[in-house]
Amino acid sequence: MTVVNRRGFLKAGAGAAGGLLVSYVIPEHNLLLADTAGVAKLNTYVHIGADDTVTFTITKSEMGQGPLTALPQILADELDCDWKKIQTEIPSPEPVYGMMGTYGSLSVRTTYNSLRQAGAGAREMLVQAAAQKWGVDKSQCRTENGAVINTSTNARLTYGSLADAAAKLPAPTNVTLKDPKQFKLIGTSVKRMDTAAKASGRAMFGIDAKVDGMLYAVLARCPVFGGKVASFDATKTKAVPGVKQVVQISNGVAVLADNTWTAMEGRKALQIQWDEGPNAAQTSAKIRQTFMDLMPKPGAPARKIGEAEKAIADAPKKVEAVYEAPYLSHSPMEPMNCTAHVRADGCDVWVATQIQTGAQQTAAQITKLPPDKIKVHTMFLGGGFGRRGGSDFVTEAVEISKAAGVPVKLTWSREDDMQHDLYRPSSYVKFAGGIDADGNLVAFTGRVASQPFAGINNGVDRNAVDGIANLGYGASIPNILVDNHPTETGIPCTFWRSVGYSHNTFFTESFIDELAHAAGKDPVDFRRTLLAKNPRMLGVLNLAVEKSGYGKPLPAGHFHGVGVVDNIGSFNAQVAEVSVTNGKLKVHKVTCAIDCGVVINPAIVEQQVQSGIVFGLGPVLRQAITIDRGRVMQANFNNYDPLRIDEMPVVEVHIVPSTANPGGVGEATTPNISPAVANAIFKATGKRIRHLPIRQQDLV
Amino acid sequence: MAAVKFTLNGKPQTVDVVPQMPLLWVLRDTLGMTGTKFGCGMQLCGACTVHINGQPTRSCGMPISSVAGKNVTTIEGLSPDGTSHPVQRAWIEVDVPQCGYCQSGQIMTAAALVGKSNDPTDADIDEAMRGNLCRCGTYQSIRRAVKLAAQYKAKGGAA
Ligand code: FES
Numbered sequence: 001m002t003v004v005n006r007r008g009f010l011k012a013g014a015g016a017a018g019g020l021l022v023s024y025v026i027p028e029h030n031l032l033l034a035d036t037a038g039v040a041k042l043n044t045y046v047h048i049g050a051d052d053t054v055t056f057t058i059t060k061s062e063m064g065q066g067p068l069t070a071l072p073q074i075l076a077d078e079l080d081c082d083w084k085k086i087q088t089e090i091p092s093p094e095p096v097y098g099m100m101g102t103y104g105s106l107s108v109r110t111t112y113n114s115l116r117q118a119g120a121g122a123r124e125m126l127v128q129a130a131a132q133k134w135g136v137d138k139s140q141c142r143t144e145n146g147a148v149i150n151t152s153t154n155a156r157l158t159y160g161s162l163a164d165a166a167a168k169l170p171a172p173t174n175v176t177l178k179d180p181k182q183f184k185l186i187g188t189s190v191k192r193m194d195t196a197a198k199a200s201g202r203a204m205f206g207i208d209a210k211v212d213g214m215l216y217a218v219l220a221r222c223p224v225f226g227g228k229v230a231s232f233d234a235t236k237t238k239a240v241p242g243v244k245q246v247v248q249i250s251n252g253v254a255v256l257a258d259n260t261w262t263a264m265e266g267r268k269a270l271q272i273q274w275d276e277g278p279n280a281a282q283t284s285a286k287i288r289q290t291f292m293d294l295m296p297k298p299g300a301p302a303r304k305i306g307e308a309e310k311a312i313a314d315a316p317k318k319v320e321a322v323y324e325a326p327y328l329s330h331s332p333m334e335p336m337n338c339t340a341h342v343r344a345d346g347c348d349v350w351v352a353t354q355i356q357t358g359a360q361q362t363a364a365q366i367t368k369l370p371p372d373k374i375k376v377h378t379m380f381l382g383g384g385f386g387r388r389g390g391s392d393f394v395t396e397a398v399e400i401s402k403a404a405g406v407p408v409k410l411t412w413s414r415e416d417d418m419q420h421d422l423y424r425p426s427s428y429v430k431f432a433g434g435i436d437a438d439g440n441l442v443a444f445t446g447r448v449a450s451q452p453f454a455g456i457n458n459g460v461d462r463n464a465v466d467g468i469a470n471l472g473y474g475a476s477i478p479n480i481l482v483d484n485h486p487t488e489t490g491i492p493c494t495f496w497r498s499v500g501y502s503h504n505t506f507f508t509e510s511f512i513d514e515l516a517h518a519a520g521k522d523p524v525d526f527r528r529t530l531l532a533k534n535p536r537m538l539g540v541l542n543l544a545v546e547k548s549g550y551g552k553p554l555p556a557g558h559f560h561g562v563g564v565v566d567n568i569g570s571f572n573a574q575v576a577e578v579s580v581t582n583g584k585l586k587v588h589k590v591t592c593a594i595d596c597g598v599v600i601n602p603a604i605v606e607q608q609v610q611s612g613i614v615f616g617l618g619p620v621l622r623q624a625i626t627i628d629r630g631r632v633m634q635a636n637f638n639n640y641d642p643l644r645i646d647e648m649p650v651v652e653v654h655i656v657p658s659t660a661n662p663g664g665v666g667e668a669t670t671p672n673i674s675p676a677v678a679n680a681i682f683k684a685t686g687k688r689i690r691h692l693p694i695r696q697q698d699l700v
Numbered sequence: 701m702a703a704v705k706f707t708l709n710g711k712p713q714t715v716d717v718v719p720q721m722p723l724l725w726v727l728r729d730t731l732g733m734t735g736t737k738f739g740c741g742m743q744l745c746g747a748c749t750v751h752i753n754g755q756p757t758r759s760c761g762m763p764i765s766s767v768a769g770k771n772v773t774t775i776e777g778l779s780p781d782g783t784s785h786p787v788q789r790a791w792i793e794v795d796v797p798q799c800g801y802c803q804s805g806q807i808m809t810a811a812a813l814v815g816k817s818n819d820p821t822d823a824d825i826d827e828a829m830r831g832n833l834c835r836c837g838t839y840q841s842i843r844r845a846v847k848l849a850a851q852y853k854a855k856g857g858a859a
């Protein structure tokens with residue numbers, strides 16, 4: 001039982017239409033507010049209506065990862081309300097919400113404590129109101145399923161009937177949280193709130209937005225990154241029946257029509273001369289060469305412990321290896337889109353976004369309206385994976401609506417989406433390791449060349465070295481040097497599910513395997529030694545090893561490989577079981593053990609574990625974005641083909657029971673499926689995979 | 701423009717559009733039925749799957765002119781209340797959807813499979829469903845739900 005005692009963390013009063021309105025603080029929002037200087041602003045609300053409905057604001061987007069279910073579970077458990085009476089609302093951004101967005105697998109971990117306190121506080125007030133009505137002491141009251149019960153008379157008052165009276169009481173300054181043993185919802189696989197809508201076709205995604213009088217738009221963009229329109233002729237486009245307008249905006253030429261298909265037909269008829277700009281000759285091969293040329297030169301240090309280079313030079317055994325990974329596209333199933341209605345006095349934006357505040361600011365800049373005149377309607381996201389943290393599609397839609405003077409739904413074709421993504425950067429890494437006479441890893445160096453997209457600090461792009469500089473084995477390696485060459489390439493990049501870890505864990509976990517072999521040790525034993533000071537990472541490794549039967553006999557031709565990672569506040573280990581037959585790879589099974597602290601909803605955790613593995617497996621097998629003449633060579637799912645159901649391994653998930661604060665889950669398992677598979681392939685073929693995706697020559 | 705008549709979710713429907721306009725966009729934009737999704741426009745992903753005369757068909761590659769006189773069923777018409785088809789019941793029981801965007805297409809393909817097979821194996825499911833991409837990786841849940849749907853159908857309930 002935890003008692004929270006902090007003045008001002010809750011505020012209560014009546015809602016606009018009656019009922020009890022409790023406001024509380026989600027500190028994350030305030031941490032991200034520049035101007036609050038430590039002042040806790042109440043920024044989230046839960047409302048209990050006279051009809052027993054419990055409505056609460058969620059500032060997180062639903063893109064499959066389950067916040068519309070998991071966050072209410074936390075609040076409802078402490079509130080003891082009727083689960084069926086819960087409703088959620090995603091508000092338009094306001095300054096109190098700070099940077100409103102969904103990224104970094106943060107939704108549960110940053111709201112867990114606040115939601116519990118808010119639920120417990122509201123419950124406390126309802127109990128107080130009931131005690132006053134009955135003229136009894138609070139200790140004679142208990143709560144259950146949305147009602148207060150008088151323990152001596154068994155009288156029962158629903159929360160709705162108490163809400164108005166509770167609203168007149170002062171907010172408690174301290175509340176008692178449940179002992180985790182009393183949890184009824186936290187830790188249970190409550191069914192998702194959004195399933196029926198998604199199984200019936202009724203769920204409204206960004207692309208489904210409808211506004212009276214809207215036109216349907218597509219945009220012709222320069223195929224070369226950084227290029228722009230030199231001139232265009234829309235005569236033929238305007239002759240296409242159903243095309244209504246053609247307008248030029250900063251990023252290209254938009255065709256507006258009375259349906260999307262006609263707009264696409266109109267776009268085909270456009271004649272545009274492009275000014276291809278400075279990247280017109282860029283290629284993947286040139287980018288790779290630039291990275292290779294940097295390898296002999298020291299980069300900006302990202303981590304330095306001891307004298308790694310010297311220790312390697314002095315070590316009886318040295319291992320060196322170069323690893324690389326390509327650009328990747330996010331390619332969520334719902335292509336980018338945005339619906340915008342710009343008027344003189346305001347602007348509405350309907351969008352599947354991971355960054356509501358960014359969408360609002362973007363629209364405010366273009367329309368020159370104050371942010372509070374921009375209303376952002378958050379729709380369901382047909383996948384995000386980091387892509388929808390960008391607001392480029394919002395810029396385009398708002399510019400088009402402004403130029404055309406009508407509400408507009410801008411839809412990207414799949415080709416637009418794949419060729420104008422903000423990509424996972426390509427990366428090139430050189431490792432070295434030194435092993436002493438007893439087979440211990442005494443020194444490790446890594447030099448990383450990659451493209452920065454979110455800032456450089458002291459010469460280092462944190463995203464480029466994440467998972468290498470802060471390697472989970474670091475505490476057991478006496479000499480470490482990781483340095484970085486942030487390198488501009490002209491290719492637009494951004495966060496991609498699990499960010500730097502998405503490639504860096506492939507690199508490090510494969511290289512650790514190489515080191516184990518060089519040291520003459522089993523890869524699991526070698527890791528265990530290195531994880532002596534990282535008990536949670538060791539714990540998941542041991543559990544995955546045990547559950548997978550690693551080391552025990554497998555069917556003929558099947559081999560196991562492991563990959564372990566600690567990222568986003570969680571730990572997971574995967575054991576992949578693969579076979580390679582006549583050059584054909586099959587991943588049969590993945591056993592994953594995950595420690596993500598307190599689990600809110602085990603079924604959602606399991607979904608996310610599977611989801612992350614599928615997302616990481618496509619780029620192992622074949623997905624890559626390549627650049628030639630400054631443009632992307634892939635266009636649709638025929639040449640950037642994600643994992644399909646017939647390639648889906650059996651994924652077995654084991655969750656480590658834990659009382660630690662919740663960790664993230666959405667991005668946890670994407671990084672380490674690739675090394676688990678590659679390390680198993682090494683056992684099968686003796687060939688070390690140092691390049692993604694796996695090429696045919698790697699398998700024969 | 702030409703008037704095209706067909707049956708949509710059991711009711712007569714007439715649309716007056718360009719003959720080569722794909723059924724997908726007629727449904728979504730002309731008729732405002734957004735349950736059927738656009739994923740690739742190239743018959744590669746299955747997000748736009750509907751039934752034409754009972755056969756699962758990718759509506760993005762189906763010109764409206766060739767739908768004339770046919771029976772079209774979309775996710776909106778799969779069951780009277782939108783959730784009671786055995787496949788939808790199984791999908792809800794297993795909690796298949798994550799982001800949900802591919803799921804109309806998955807359900808329409810699965811409904812056709814369950815309609816003709818009482819006891820689909822993993823291999824049957826993989827073969828029938830490999831044309832439906834899911835970027836969220838719900839494949840393992842789909843396998844479970846298709847089998848459950850077949851059981852629901854066997855116990856009664858039309859499919
Ligand atoms: S949209 Fe029709 S198959 Fe992809």
Ligand code: FES
Nearest residue numbers: 799800834835836
């Ligand atoms: S549930 Fe998201 S694409 Fe399938």
